[in-house]
Amino acid sequence: MSRTRPPWLRLAPPVEEALQQGKPVVALESTVIAHGLPQPLNLEVAERLESIVAEEGAVPATVGILGGELHVGLSRSQIERLAEGRDVAKVGLSNLAGVIASGGDGATTVAGTMLACDLAGIEVFVTGGIGGVHPGAGESFDVSADLTALSELRVTVVSAGAKAILDIGATLQVLETRGVPVIGLGTDRFPAFYTPSSRWSVDHRVESIEEAAAVIRAHRANPHSAGLILANPIPAEAALPQALIDEAIAQAQAEAELRGIRGRALTPFLLGAVEIHSASRSLDANCALLESNARVGGHLAQVLSESDT
Numbered sequence: 001m002s003r004t005r006p007p008w009l010r011l012a013p014p015v016e017e018a019l020q021q022g023k024p025v026v027a028l029e030s031t032v033i034a035h036g037l038p039q040p041l042n043l044e045v046a047e048r049l050e051s052i053v054a055e056e057g058a059v060p061a062t063v064g065i066l067g068g069e070l071h072v073g074l075s076r077s078q079i080e081r082l083a084e085g086r087d088v089a090k091v092g093l094s095n096l097a098g099v100i101a102s103g104g105d106g107a108t109t110v111a112g113t114m115l116a117c118d119l120a121g122i123e124v125f126v127t128g129g130i131g132g133v134h135p136g137a138g139e140s141f142d143v144s145a146d147l148t149a150l151s152e153l154r155v156t157v158v159s160a161g162a163k164a165i166l167d168i169g170a171t172l173q174v175l176e177t178r179g180v181p182v183i184g185l186g187t188d189r190f191p192a193f194y195t196p197s198s199r200w201s202v203d204h205r206v207e208s209i210e211e212a213a214a215v216i217r218a219h220r221a222n223p224h225s226a227g228l229i230l231a232n233p234i235p236a237e238a239a240l241p242q243a244l245i246d247e248a249i250a251q252a253q254a255e256a257e258l259r260g261i262r263g264r265a266l267t268p269f270l271l272g273a274v275e276i277h278s279a280s281r282s283l284d285a286n287c288a289l290l291e292s293n294a295r296v297g298g299h300l301a302q303v304l305s306e307s308d309t
Ligand code: PSU
Pocket: 029, 031, 032, 035, 036, 092, 108, 109, 110, 111, 128, 129, 130, 131, 132, 143, 144, 145, 146, 163, 193, 263, 264, 265, 267, 268, 271
């Protein structure tokens, strides 16, 4: 099961109980709450995602850091504290120890949340989009620690792919090199977050959650395996026109360059700029794909738990 738990890991009682009884649990990240969506939409979305996971028969566990403790499963008021976003760090693998030791609050990225899943023993994690290789990484070396986490931690990440703010081809190349399977749910093409597909192929296509569960079981039966991506395209009716999103991203990237935004601050900056340049249409798309991913993740955790018993 799970490894020795660090003293700063806190599992909410319903999460602990579900894990002990082999019931399905789905982790949710908090960077999207604190740094990805504006208030008060962020809190509404965080609560809606938990409800959707519960409707699908799984226990939701939103992950975040409060007062230097890594919580797996947050109460409403704890989620509110992160959503208000005062002094909430964006926490991945490299700054986790610092935030914990200083007793701070933090929202976990895909990498940070995967670490919490691995420590707690949670197999399924739902996010919007993964981080990856930024354009120009050949010079800047800006590659998200999400890819490190995917190549080391045994967690299935349900996502709508990666945004075109990233170099999607290079991101998929790193995943291939690190041996992370990318599975397309009803698609041959890796989804690009606001749009249902990109020009790049997935490793394997499945038509149903049951089929996805079979691939995940095969992957996890291999003791050398680490993470896996289940790529769930944005629902067609919520997708944005390609031209709108290309234009918004180009403007966002030009602004980031002009202002010298780098490192940890770059992804939230680009997301905010895309929101402005798409006249907030990106927000509706973001919510729709998060909800769709929560439904898929809840159902998947349910199917996986049935096959374990
Ligand atoms: N991509 C999105 N929305 C997000 C993020 C990525 O479309 O909110 C967040 C996720 O939490 C992801 C993080 O793990 O940004 C990646 O940040 P970085 O590039 O600094 O690793």
